[in-house]
Amino acid sequence: MNESSTLGRGLAAALAAYVMWGLLPLYFRALHAVPPLELVGWRVLFTVPVCFVIISFRKQWPDVRAALASRHVLGLLVLSALLIGSNWLIFVIAINNGHVLATSLGYYINPLINVVLGTVFLGERLSRVQWAAVALAGAGIALLLGGALDTLAVALSLAFTFAFYGFVRKKAPVGAVPGLTIETVLLVVPALVIVWLGAISPAGSALLIGGHETPLLIASGVATAIPLLLFAVAARSMPLSTLGFVQFLSPTLSFILGLTVFGESLDSTRLACFALIWSAIGLYSWDMLKRAR
Numbered sequence: 001m002n003e004s005s006t007l008g009r010g011l012a013a014a015l016a017a018y019v020m021w022g023l024l025p026l027y028f029r030a031l032h033a034v035p036p037l038e039l040v041g042w043r044v045l046f047t048v049p050v051c052f053v054i055i056s057f058r059k060q061w062p063d064v065r066a067a068l069a070s071r072h073v074l075g076l077l078v079l080s081a082l083l084i085g086s087n088w089l090i091f092v093i094a095i096n097n098g099h100v101l102a103t104s105l106g107y108y109i110n111p112l113i114n115v116v117l118g119t120v121f122l123g124e125r126l127s128r129v130q131w132a133a134v135a136l137a138g139a140g141i142a143l144l145l146g147g148a149l150d151t152l153a154v155a156l157s158l159a160f161t162f163a164f165y166g167f168v169r170k171k172a173p174v175g176a177v178p179g180l181t182i183e184t185v186l187l188v189v190p191a192l193v194i195v196w197l198g199a200i201s202p203a204g205s206a207l208l209i210g211g212h213e214t215p216l217l218i219a220s221g222v223a224t225a226i227p228l229l230l231f232a233v234a235a236r237s238m239p240l241s242t243l244g245f246v247q248f249l250s251p252t253l254s255f256i257l258g259l260t261v262f263g264e265s266l267d268s269t270r271l272a273c274f275a276l277i278w279s280a281i282g283l284y285s286w287d288m289l290k291r292a293r
Contacts, residue, residue, distance in 0.1 A: 006237050006238075007237065007238050009233070009237050010233065010234045010235075010236070010237025010238035011234070011237075011238055011246070013230040013231070013233040013234040013237065014230070014231065014234035014238065014246045015246065015249065016227075016230050017227040017228070017230035017231040017234060018227075018246055018247060018249040018250040018253075019249065019250075019253065020223070020226065020227040020230075021227050021250040022249060022250040022251070022252065022253025022254050022257075023253060023257070024091075024095075024223070024254075025095050025100045025103065025254055025257050025258070025262070026257065026261065027216065027220075027223055028091070028092050028095045028096070029095055029096070029262070030212060030213075030216055031213055031216055031217065031220075032095075032096045033206075033209060033213055034206040034209070034213060034217065035198065035206065036089060036092040036093045036096060037089065037194055038194055038195060038197075038198040038206050039092050039206070039217070039220075040085065040088050040089045040092060040191075040194070041190075041191040041192075041193075041194035041195045041198070042191075042195060042206065042207065042217045042220060043088060043217075043220040043221065043224060044085070044184050044187045044188060044191035045188065045191050045192070045195065045221075046217070046218055046219075046220050046221030046222075046224075047180070047184045047220070047221040047224045047225055048181070048184045048185060048188060048221070049221065050221040050222055050224070050225040050226075051177060051180055051181035051184060051221075051225055052181065054177050054225060054229055055177060055178060055181055058177065060175065060177060060178050063174065063175055063178040064178045064181055064182060066174075067172075067174040067178060067179070067182055068182065073172050073173065073174060074182075076168050076169075076171055076172040077172055077174070077179060077182045077183055077186065078186055079168050080165055080168040080169050080172065080179070080183055081182075081183035081184075081186040081187050083161050083162075083164055083165040083168065084161075084162075084165050084183060085187050085190075086161050087158060087161040087162050087165060090154065090157050090158055090161065091103060091158060094154045094158070098262060098264065099150065099151065099154045099264075100254055100257055100258035100262045100264060101151065101254075101255060101258040101259070101264050101266065101270065102150070102151040102154035102155050102158075103154065103155075103158055103251075103254055104251040104252075104254040104255040104258060105151065105154075105155040105251070105270075105273065105274065105277065106154060106155035106156070106157070106158030106159040106162075106251075107158065107159070107162070107250060107251040107254070108248070108251045108274075108277050108278070108281065109137060109141070109155060109156070109159040109277060110158070110159045110162050110163050111247065111281070111284075112133065112134055112137045112277075112280060112281070112284065113159050113160060113163040114163050114166060114167070115130065115133075115134060115284070116134060117163055117164070117167050121167065127287060129283060129284075129286075129287040130284055130287055132283060133280040133281070133283040133284035133287070134280070134284075135280075136276050136277075136279050136280035136283065137276065137277055137280040139276050140272070140273040140274070140275075140276030140277045140280065141155075141156070141273070143269055143272055143273045143276070144269065144270075144273055148267075148269050148270055148273070151270060151273075175232065176228055176229075176231065176232035176235070177225070177228065177229055177232060180224075180225065180228055195207075234246075245285060248281060255274075
């Protein structure tokens with residue numbers, strides 16, 4: 001496969017992954033009748049067999065065994081499992097409570113927090129332009145302190161849990177799908193406890209609600225694993241600088257959904273915050289593209 005076809009394949013995979021992630025608010029809003037904690041429990045349980053199928057198809061079981069054999073790697077994956085489980089729960093709660101714009105803001109902020117983490121913990125250096133972008137993002141976040149604390153709490157909790165998840169996974173030498181497989185297996189016991197508690201509750205198990213909820217719950221494993229697999233393909237097939245631009249498709253779709261489908265209002269404070277964040281992203285991306293050239 002030549003370079004142009006490899007890049008095209010990677011771009012198609014990246015677009016598919018980020019479109020799926022951007023449309024997730026619609027998916028989980030359709031499951032609003034399911035308690036968030038139980039929804040995450042079922043999501044974990046139904047993701048495990050999908051990961052097993054993908055791992056078998058890609059013949060990556062040796063990677064899984066190698067990660068499990070290393071105490072250091074396993075310890076990092078325990079931490080990353082807790083972070084991604086927390087991120088999933090916060091996301092579902094936010095969607096069910098009508099905070100789609102806040103989730104969008106969180107994933108806009110996330111790459112900029114990654115930059116700060118790289119500077120503080122990995123010794124990476126930022127240019128003046130990049131520091132200016134971080135300062136703009138900080139100003140946008142500070143605006144929310146004045147009158148949108150609910151948005152601020154959701155956005156920062158999502159951004160920080162996912163940023164630290166990415167940071168921990170960067171330190172763990174294991175591929176995307178083998179890593180997700182181990183993470184979900186580590187979460188199986190608490191997930192089983194959660195769904196068992198749901199089953200013995202007066203409302204009964206969410207899996208038995210019927211209607212569209214049952215098939216959507218079962219399909220949540222596919223909705224979790226497939227975008228990550230596509231992302232793994234994209235990451236191997238295209239430059240990270242290009243992938244960095246495509247990642248903003250996901251929060252942009254969520255932003256549009258929040259305004260249109262979910263009918264959320266965008267007051268002057270939130271609008272100013274988004275404007276500063278978008279300016280920060282534009283400035284940072286321009287500097288990154290200039291350096292890549």
